[in-house]
Amino acid sequence: MGENIRRQVRKRRMFYIPGYDPIHPRRYRELYRKEGAEQASISGYNLTLAAKPPKAEVYGWKVYSNIEDEKVDVDVEVLFWSDIVRSSMKQSIYSAYMQLARTAYIYIGSGSMGRLMQLRKGPMIAALYPLFFLFSTLLIALLAALTIGYTISLVLPWWAGIAGVSVVPVILSWVRKNDNRFYAYYLLHDYAYQAAANGAYHPELEVRLNKFANRISEALQEDVDEVLVVGHSCGVHLAITILSDLIRDGSVCVGGPELAFLSLGQVVPMVSFLPEAYRLRSDLLFLSTREEVTWIDVTAPGDGCAFSLCDPVSVSVPSPKGKRWPLVLSAAFSKTLSPERWRALRWRFFRLHFQYMCAFDKPGDYDYFKITAGPKTLADRFHQRQPSNSRIEKMVNKFTKLSP
Numbered sequence: 109m110g111e112n113i114r115r116q117v118r119k120r121r122m123f124y125i126p127g128y129d130p131i132h133p134r135r136y137r138e139l140y141r142k143e144g145a146e147q148a149s150i151s152g153y154n155l156t157l158a159a160k161p162p163k164a165e166v167y168g169w170k171v172y173s174n175i176e177d178e179k180v181d182v183d184v185e186v187l188f189w190s191d192i193v194r195s196s197m198k199q200s201i202y203s204a205y206m207q208l209a210r211t212a213y214i215y216i217g218s219g220s221m222g223r224l225m226q227l228r229k230g231p232m233i234a235a236l237y238p239l240f241f242l243f244s245t246l247l248i249a250l251l252a253a254l255t256i257g258y259t260i261s262l263v264l265p266w267w268a269g270i271a272g273v274s275v276v277p278v279i280l281s282w283v284r285k286n287d288n289r290f291y292a293y294y295l296l297h298d299y300a301y302q303a304a305a306n307g308a309y310h311p312e313l314e315v316r317l318n319k320f321a322n323r324i325s326e327a328l329q330e331d332v333d334e335v336l337v338v339g340h341s342c343g344v345h346l347a348i349t350i351l352s353d354l355i356r357d358g359s360v361c362v363g364g365p366e367l368a369f370l371s372l373g374q375v376v377p378m379v380s381f382l383p384e385a386y387r388l389r390s391d392l393l394f395l396s397t398r399e400e401v402t403w404i405d406v407t408a409p410g411d412g413c414a415f416s417l418c419d420p421v422s423v424s425v426p427s428p429k430g431k432r433w434p435l436v437l438s439a440a441f442s443k444t445l446s447p448e449r450w451r452a453l454r455w456r457f458f459r460l461h462f463q464y465m466c467a468f469d470k471p472g473d474y475d476y477f478k479i480t481a482g483p484k485t486l487a488d489r490f491h492q493r494q495p496s497n498s499r500i501e502k503m504v505n506k507f508t509k510l511s512p
Contacts (some may be wrong), residue, residue: 112124115366117483120182120334121327125320125350127373128298130194130477133167138170139465147467147477154480164385165319171481180484183332187320189346192312197297201280204293205242211300212239219506220381226504227423228375230412234457235378238296245292249279256359256407302342302378306332307385307507309349321350325359334366334451334485341414342460344374345388348420352391352399368486369395369403370479371434372464373411385505389425390510396421397433402487403433406464406474409498410441410454422501425508435490436499438475444468470494 124136132473141157154174160183168185173459199207204328215221225232253275257498304310309317341349347451351369354360359369380388395403407416419436441460442450446469453460465476475482479489 115333116178117180117333119332120180120313120336120480121330121332122182122184122292122336122338122480123320123324123327124184124338125187125337125343126190127343127375128301130190130197132190132363135190136186136382136465137169137184137428139462140171143466144171144477144481146469147475150469151475151478152376153424153478157187162346165485166323173481175475175478178355180483182481183325186478187466189313189316192310193297195312195450197293197303198298201277201284203282204296205246207300208238208242208296211296211309212231212305214306214382215299219426220236220383221505223506224377224381226402227418227500228415231415232389234295234413235299238292241290241292242296242441245280245283246276251278252276252279264457280298281470283462289430298342299378299483303382307379307382307388309387313346317346320346321353321357321359324350325354325357328354328361328364328367329357330365332365333423334368336370336480338370338480338487339374340372340464341375344371344376344420345376345379347371348376348395349388349391350366352394355398355400357392366487367401367484369401369434370419370486371403371405371420372406374413374418374420375413375415377415377418377423377505380420380424381505381507384512385507386511387510389505389508390420393411393425393510396433397428399432401433402485402490403435404486404490405434405436406439408439408441408460408463409434410450411439411460411463412457419499419501422503424503424505426503427501436495437490437493437495438465438496438498439474442474444470444472444474446470473488504507 126136144155156172158170160168168183168190171184173180173184182313191371253273256275283290284293324335324337337347337351347369379385380392402498405415405420409416417436417438441463449469479486
């Protein structure tokens with residue numbers, strides 16, 4: 109990383125970009141409040157949250173901290189797109205099965221699935237899970253319909269067909285209503301939304317990305333020491349495009365706040381490996397060489413939903429000359445969580461996917477709350493850190509074109 113120690117942070121603007129999540133952004137405030145208090149207790153620093161005055165289309169909170177014997181004020185804003193996510197999930201059961209077939213065809217038919225399997229198996233298991241679960245559910249519903257229909261036919265033969273057929277939608281509807289137990293429809297809609305345009309951004313998302321870029325651009329003109337953008341899961345590739353646009357537009361000025369990007373639990377190859385992800389691949393290539401930003405990428409092998417320790421640039425496009433970013437690090441859940449905590453969490457896959465924003469009872473040099481509310485810039489905090497030795501940098505993507 110860079111050799112120079114930079115400014116101390118007194119004021120920070122932080123922008124958090126969630127992944128594909130239909131839940132109101134207040135969830136992230138409560139997560140920060142609860143987990144921040146626990147980490148502060150473990151690590152011996154002070155962290156206090158306060159509400160911000162309500163403002164249209166803006167949601168966030170204030171953080172006041174005393175970390176490493178320094179006081180820091182942080183203004184946090186969630187760049188949410190949960191309304192777009194909810195809209196994309198409004199599918200009938202029949203439409204969901206059609207969506208499942210289309211998504212499988214795009215990933216498997218294009219050859220993207222085979223290439224992705226060469227990286228990490230976890231995200232691919234998550235991608236195939238809805239396929240097997242929903243078709244198994246349909247098969248069970250059909251078998252139940254046949255069984256009930258046959259049983260009724262022995263007594264009331266004229267009702268057998270009606271009774272049998274009515275069972276199928278009842279079972280399928282029950283499964284969908286209880287998807288908070290199964291996550292099959294959720295994962296289906298997630299992958300389907302990314303794949304629907306073969307890797308290109310949807311028009312409604314393009315509009316939202318422009319709004320996000322404007323918010324960050326305004327912060328870069330403020331009297332703060334650091335503007336920190338945190339992207340999680342699908343929010344990572346959105347942040348890559350936003351930051352690339354800001355730098356291209358000249359919004360990052362010399363003498364202004366430090367610009368930092370923390371990517372957590374990234375699933376970039378899920379999109380960059382699709383045939384028409386031209387813009388994302390161009391942005392990956394561009395951002396990886398820029399000195400205007402510090403980019404730290406944190407994943408963990410214990411997170412089965414992320415492409416852990418896969419350099420999102422190197423696996424997606426041929427590495428450019430002068431590549432600087434990202435610095436790929438491991439959160440090392442098996443080491444930074446106590447054995448008891450690790451045993452309790454290791455099979456809770458979705459919970460582990462959010463562990464990056466949670467407390468560690470044996471924290472290493474990755475501490476989400478020190479990064480977001482501490483007195484060091486992201487560049488300073490990791491300026492002597494070497495990348496993970498087990499990172500994957502082999503270019504695997506079948507589709508590397510940057511334009512049609």
